[in-house]
Amino acid sequence: MNVSAEWDDPASEGPQRVTVTAGEITSRTLRRAGRLVDEMTAEFHEMPSVGAYRVMVRQYAEDRLAELPADGFHRGLLDLYHKIDDDGRVEPVATLAAAMRMPEESVRACLRVARQRVA
Structure with missing residues (x-):
């Protein structure tokens, strides 16, 4: 699975675009992608990470x-x-x-x- 997120506005709370590439998109895939986007958002805003x-x-x-x-x-x-x-x-x-x-x-x-x- 590949997840990319793009921010146009640094003040926004989340990305404006998210791309998920996977062999099959299931609810499990989307939950995992959501966690990855949360981690990327925390990193983007220089917040403590989920880990x-x-x-x-x-x-x-x-x-x-x-x-x-x-x-x-x-x-x-x-x-x-x-x-x-x-x-x-x-x-x-x-x-x-x-x-x-x-x-x-x-x-x-x-x-x-x-x-x-x-x-």
């Missing part, structure tokens, strides 16, 4: 991980995972992977080890 919350949670996770003591790492990692998961707005493994700068599969392995050591 700003994900960035904020990743930065929070980085800070918490940096503060974990070596002897409490596994408990702290599990607590952080559960806090992010309970909120439900971002995917916890992907967030921790970004914060720890490692592949998601490695984070899953760390969580398995942490569960074994804490149990």
Whole structure:
């Protein structure tokens, strides 16, 4: 799917023209296009993007991980995972992977080890 948006007036709240190119236009395609146009509009107006919350949670996770003591790492990692998961707005493994700068599969392995050591 390809989505382009054009603004004639910088003061307008949204674009004057939107073009969606896709193999098949369905309601799902239009919802996705709508989200993309929302993100482009936010970027055009230099507003915080839709993904700003994900960035904020990743930065929070980085800070918490940096503060974990070596002897409490596994408990702290599990607590952080559960806090992010309970909120439900971002995917916890992907967030921790970004914060720890490692592949998601490695984070899953760390969580398995942490569960074994804490149990």
